[in-house]
Amino acid sequence: xxxxxxxxxxxxxxxxxxxxxxxxxxxxxxxxxxxxxxxxxxxxxxxxxxxxxxxxxxxxxxxxxxxxxxxxxxxxxxxxxxxxxxxxxxxxxxxxxxxxxxxxxxxxxxxxxxxxxxxxxxxxxxxxxxxxxxxxxxxxxxxxxxxxxxxxxxxxxxxxxxxxxxxxxxxxxxxxxxxxxxxxxxxxxxxxxxxxxxxxxxxxxxxxxxxxxxxxxxxxxxxxxxxxxxxxxxxxxxxxxxxxxxxxxxxxxxxxxxxxxxxxxxxxxxxxxxxxxxxxxxxxxxxxxxxxxxxxxxxxxxxxxxxxxxxxxxxxxxxxxxx
Numbered sequence: 615x616x617x618x619x620x621x622x623x624x625x626x627x628x629x630x631x632x633x634x635x636x637x638x639x640x641x642x643x644x645x646x647x648x649x650x651x652x653x654x655x656x657x658x659x660x661x662x663x664x665x666x667x668x669x670x671x672x673x674x675x676x677x678x679x680x681x682x683x684x685x686x687x688x689x690x691x692x693x694x695x696x697x698x699x700x701x702x703x704x705x706x707x708x709x710x711x712x713x714x715x716x717x718x719x720x721x722x723x724x725x726x727x728x729x730x731x732x733x734x735x736x737x738x739x740x741x742x743x744x745x746x747x748x749x750x751x752x753x754x755x756x757x758x759x760x761x762x763x764x765x766x767x768x769x770x771x772x773x774x775x776x777x778x779x780x781x782x783x784x785x786x787x788x789x790x791x792x793x794x795x796x797x798x799x800x801x802x803x804x805x806x807x808x809x810x811x812x813x814x815x816x817x818x819x820x821x822x823x824x825x826x827x828x829x830x831x832x833x834x835x836x837x838x839x840x841x842x843x844x845x846x847x848x849x850x851x852x853x854x855x856x857x858x859x860x861x862x863x864x865x866x867x868x869x870x871x872x873x874x875x876x877x878x879x880x881x882x883x884x885x886x887x888x889x890x891x892x893x894x895x896x897x898x899x900x901x902x903x904x905x906x907x908x909x910x911x912x913x914x915x916x917x918x919x920x921x922x923x924x925x926x927x928x929x930x931x932x933x934x935x936x937x
Contacts, residue, residue, distance in 0.1 A: 650900035657681040747806035790840040791914040801829035857913040
């Protein structure tokens with residue numbers, strides 16, 4: 615009776631942990647949107663002090679202060695949620711590497727907050743602002759990973775063996791997905807640098823624009839290869855094909871949003887202040903980029919979960935067959 619009750623309790627705790635991890639990941643995604651709204655509205659220096667705004671915890675939310683202080687409130691909420699998530703993980707999670715990842719998440723969100731304050735204190739230097747945006751994506755990657763690792767689908771997934779011959783015929787899917795994930799992360803760094811390189815009333819640097827276009831091409835090739843090979847090699851395996859399909863769809867949307875964001879940004883130096891549709895399209899481009907990153911994270915982690923390591927396959931192929 616006691617063992618049965620213990621199993622029910624552990625299952626309930628695990629399910630609750632996964633739901634809370636998903637909540638933190640969603641809150642982090644919202645924080646990325648809030649940060650993009652600050653940059654797009656040129657509201658980064660709406661107040662010159664930190665962590666207070668104009669010397670107040672709750673100032674009047676008017677003008678650009680709405681975006682800047684609103685971003686700080688969202689960031690504070692995410693920080694509190696991350697602390698609660700770590701406590702939840704330490705209580706409910708047995709796997710030491712998941713517990714360590716939870717600790718890393720807390721350290722990352724603390725560093726992110728300090729870096730955000732530094733951007734204000736130093737008057738928005740490009741290097742610090744770009745690092746702040748990049749760390750936000752890295753923290754998002756961590757929260758998405760925690761949501762994946764604590765899910766029931768991850769726990770119940772077993773190794774796929776029926777496709778190993780197909781896997782040997784081409785580049786291992788693990789490598790393709792990892793290459794796509796790294797390429798997307800680098801593209802996010804370039805995008806963050808580009809967004810913070812010039813305010814709305816100045817043209818964007820041509821060299822960074824061209825670099826970002828080249829990065830978009832690299833993401834299209836690497837992610838396209840990873841997703842298409844997943845769909846071709848593992849038909850019917852929704853554990854892999856679902857995130858691959860979502861990544862492809864989001865990639866197409868992201869490319870169109872990128873073009874639209876650039877075209878609307880070309881006209882912004884002639885505007886009296888940041889205006890729509892430049893603001894809304896740019897923010898949508900940032901948000902969709904984060905979603906492409908998230909779905910690729912899920913796809914990559916799942917390939918490592920269910921597909922055998924290449925070294926193991928080589929060892930098995932090299933062993934003499936037993937009679």
